[in-house]
């Protein structure tokens with residue numbers, strides 16, 4: 001729960017502090033003080049003091065941020081900088097100053113279930129999933145619309161393991177994106193609807209390759225609680241338990257780097273299981289995209305709704321991450337989530353989401 005005291009503490013702390021400049025992806029890409037953690041604090045301090053007002057300039061600063069948790073991670077006081085920004089976005093939405101993209105994303109999710117407003121696939125036909133099984137797969141919006149290879153890969157893996165699974169007829173969106181964009185009520189409502197559908201499915205185990213969904217189910221967001229009911233597993237946590245039952249081809253000789261999605265790095269931590277899967281298949285530990293790896297992993301550009309509000313900045317973040325991976329000598333990036341894989345694709349290095357990597361080795 002982010003309280004008024006937390007908000008004021010964050011504003012007063014960040015407004016005069018440069019200590020996370022080096023870790024703030026936006027600051028290091030834009031190379032402008034205006035887009036630093038200190039400037040976000042100072043901007044909100046000026047509003048608080050009545051010397052400035054919420055408006056288009058405030059919105060430009062607040063929506064140009066990945067909400068990736070890295071400032072807080074390196075902050076000696078663990079100041080909730082991200083929550084401060086997301087709260088400011090909520091105020092901008094209420095005051096009518098959020099970028100038009102925010103209401104478009106909200107309308108798209110309401111109309112289609114995904115933020116791009118794309119027609120949804122027939123998930124049962126695409127995934128091979130049935131109904132009323134103990135295991136429920138929640139693929140998430142990115143896998144359904146932008147990375148269907150993840151759905152096909154998981155189908156192949158579970159078929160090899162002889163595990164039946166069900167899928168929801170209409171998965172829709174987990175709500176975290178709406179929350180981070182400042183649409184708190186819509187985000188909470190989306191999460192609640194999804195939670196009710198999952199509980200009604202009767203499954204006792206929920207597996208997802210979607211980092212936002214995993215964060216929503218495991219720790220919740222805002223006032224939305226974690227999912228009560230089924231055990232929630234990220235794909236790597238599930239695979240770690242049964243990787244020994246799978247037969248893999250001889251591994252391709254290539255250098256593999258693993259990319260930690262922000263949610264798995266810092267919010268709903270899941271760091272070692274994906275590395276264990278890569279090791280089981282390739283015979284070697286994946287390369288660490290150091291020093292920005294594990295808890296300090298840089299964002300792929302897909303967090304905080306930036307790919308909607310400032311798409312070019314999101315692309316620059318993806319290019320940065322791929323360059324960081326290349327600098328380690330990597331020839332392949334294995335990404336821990338569908339959204340990170342979709343974001344990193346197309347910047348000069350082969351990219352596979354973890355389930356795709358596993359299915360390709362079968």
Ligand code: SF4
Nearest residue numbers: 014017019020037075
């Ligand atoms: S998050 Fe911490 S390190 Fe970053 S500006 Fe705020 S107080 Fe400083």
